[in-house]
Amino acid sequence: MRFRQIHLDFHTSEHIPGIGSRFDAETFGQAFKDAHVDSVTIFSKCHHGHSYHPTEVGRMHPHLDFDLTRAQLDALHAKDIKAPIYLTATWDELAAREHPEWRTVLPGNILGEHRHGPDAEVGWAYLDFSSPYVDYLCAQTEEVMRRYPDCDGIFMDISFQLPSISEWAKKRMEEAGLDWTDEADREKHTAAMVEEYFTKVRDAVRKHDPKMPLFFNSGHMRRGMRKHYADFYTHLELESLPTAHWGYEHFPLSARYADPLGVPFLGMTGKFHTLWGEVGGYKKPEALVYECGAMIAQGARCSIGDHLHPTGQIDGSTMGIIGAAYEWVEAREEWCVDSTNRAEIALMSVEAASARSLSGIPGKTVAADEGAVRVLLESKFLFDVVDLESDLSGYRLVILPDAVEVGEALKAKIDAFVAGGGRVLLTGKSGIGADGNVFDTGATWQGTSANKGGDYALPVEGLRASFVNDPLFMYGPAEKLALDGGESLGAVYEPYFDRSPRRYSGHVNAPSKPEPEAHVLGAAKGAFTQFAFPIFSLYQRVGAVAMLEMAEKLIERALGAPRLIETGLPRAGRATLRRQESRDVLHLLCANPTLRGHLRGNPVQPIQELIPLNDVAVTVAADGPVAGVRLVPEGQALEFEDAGEGRVRFTVPRVHGHQMVEIARG
Incomplete structure (x- = not known):
């Protein structure tokens, strides 16, 4: 082709x-x-x-x-x-x-x-x-x-x-x-x-x-x-x-x-x-x-x-x-x-895991899928999107975002993945059946919060957004998780009440009660991490930066090991790492689509210019000895150093929209 x-x-x-x-x-x-x-x-x-x-x-x-x-x-x-x-x-x-x-x-x-x-x-x-x-x-x-x-x-x-x-x-x-x-x-x-x-x-x-x-x-x-x-x-x-x-x-x-x-x-x-x-x-x-x-x-x-x-x-x-x-x-x-993606995370697509039909016009947006991908891209995690038939054995973490129903076949696949050393992150209703949690996540499900307008989240310190140390309004209800042998991920605060014609307070939502609820924000036990909110769908809908930071830290915790790459790219940046026969090729991208109009019911967000980034620091899990690092197709050699634990560190002098870096294996 x-x-x-x-x-x-x-x-x-x-x-x-x-x-x-x-x-x-x-x-x-x-x-x-x-x-x-x-x-x-x-x-x-x-x-x-x-x-x-x-x-x-x-x-x-x-x-x-x-x-x-x-x-x-x-x-x-x-x-x-x-x-x-x-x-x-x-x-x-x-x-x-x-x-x-x-x-x-x-x-x-x-x-x-x-x-x-x-x-x-x-x-x-x-x-x-x-x-x-x-x-x-x-x-x-x-x-x-x-x-x-x-x-x-x-x-x-x-x-x-x-x-x-x-x-x-x-x-x-x-x-x-x-x-x-x-x-x-x-x-x-x-x-x-x-x-x-x-x-x-x-x-x-x-x-x-x-x-x-x-x-x-x-x-x-x-x-x-x-x-x-x-x-x-x-x-x-x-x-x-x-x-x-x-x-x-x-x-x-x-x-x-x-x-x-x-x-x-x-x-x-x-x-x-x-x-x-x-x-x-x-x-x-x-x-x-x-x-x-x-x-x-x-x-x-x-x-x-x-x-x-x-x-x-x-x-x-x-x-x-x-x-x-x-x-x-x-x-x-x-x-x-002839390149292949180096991925550490498998994102189970809600669209792929749901009942599918050839009837009707295919919808372009599934909130949980799109929100999860947005978080993974903005956080520079390396991932694939998978379905119920995918082989999970090559991944370190499987994410079931927000609304994945776990039937017998998927449960057996996840159990085998965990037995082989894999880890699992469940958010929102994923992994919750009619009788409660399908997996032992260290928590017991007690239903969904009645607060349709939304509950508040206060994660443990390591999962909080860098600028928020108080309950964060989440724009959606939490799943009620009672801690049962697991480690708590934080507290859930309910509003005084859901705003309605009978009880009304404020412009958008009622304030949080001063004390947390008995149910927790999430739990972690063994290979499983469970989070009470459908955070990916909420981020796709709301776009709150605090949610993004919380989601990134949640994924990092669930992953349980350093990610394959770390970069100095801003949030608008994207990174992928693809393997060829004798080398890995790192792609670094950055552009800022800007809202400039609204036409035919859709926002118009053109890229007007590419702003160059200078001296972007990168650390990569090299997966073996490294013979050399260079910019391609330019051919400029880059100095690199051993960063320990099989990782290599270098600095990319300039990223103007897109830059490829060849990491040749020794």
Whole structure:
């Protein structure tokens, strides 16, 4: 899989004339070559439903008079640039207009439609996988395979489905013995239709080329679906435009789950100021360099989203921005290929551990997962995100954040992990069943606090935030833990009362009572540490610095040993350590996205500039003799010293957005 890819959107209305009128094959191919691009995903069919080539199945764009798909593919291949081909699934405006009976019908007999933002007046129509539309889509896919057998992959977009009560869906449900008036049955049917869609499209591709790369995009790759990915995908493309509604935590969370699966994957950002299709919107080159740096630091290859002008003319500003980023990436690829993450912590994903379904639009945010990843990144811990099938044996600590239900299989896995010397951190309701604690954590569960507005926490001194020595309001209720043979992690203080129309005090919350409750903030016993609050979800929602410091110290205590790396990076910094055959490569990153607007219901947080950091101190667990330390790709050797206990210490003279350091093993 290529390292420097472009996803070249081309959603072009039938009301726009002159499609491809300024396309020039040599100019097109050379522009991408000059921008250090090695793969470009081009279009067969867009969301408007138009094909960009002659077709016997669909309809070519009414203002296109030549095979634009073939012209682009040949132009790119002439420059040794790969060209996967794009089709869209759930959204197809032409099919929706000409076959309204194929549309998704939501409960209440509402036609399903996707609109970007609360003020949008129009949006994409949803089509129903229960209808003959899927056969139409498969015929289009087979046509692409016949016309372009030399293409380099199939990218199938918008691969999700809303529950439908169309006549087709009703008929299919009744045939399956399901009740279309029952929500659970509608969900079950929808998941079955999505599975059928994946199977039919995969078979349509494999019929013509068993080895053709194939990817189904859904805007967020659900965690915990590894068998599904193995059955239908050749690789993963993690769509995550940080300045749109994904944010800057979504990609590292997704990447840290994808990487241990062993499936080739890439990160996908955009050149746009915010969202897809923003023709005339531009991201600063420095921001794109940082985002590409974040991808390679997490073991991903890179993809940048762009949108071709209807005339087929290349946008010079865009190529300049992308070219700067990809020239930078190209110089660093040698230290990125075939690398593995050095992780000391396994974060059990709440999304992956929960009941999963292919029904509906994948949600991009799971508070416990995102909050935990934010804490781990800001604290510079090295981690992977794992699911119920993951091998835990290589980790030192497993974190079950806030809401992980522990069934028999997971309990057996955790028990074996602990027997092998591993340690476990449970927060919030994780590890609490109907009968109380699943593990012996040194505490007994006595229910959840009735204070929905929130309780207060006063940790023992070693777990407190550096600037808080009094009860900290936590914005959520505590689990009531009675100490039972374990070591207390601190005290819980309740408010005088929950604010309500009957009892009201203050602007936000009632003050804490002067004396602590009998139940404790948490307990530690043996390998287990249990914390009474869902601290990761709370931090994701509230963003309190005191919570971050408390969470970091809690993880450090649960880990029970020095972390693999220590750095002088600020909180905005990120660090990963990846292993190649004869060396480790340390990635240090730092940028400050700044809130600068609010658009389509989402905050706009661009990176405006990269502020260099000087003389960043680093200590790394070397895992063997060290032959040398140097900056790469610059080649500058760094002085280093033995820090004891198998650790090496050095200073990185400058980090400007992203810096790699090679630690060669002796």
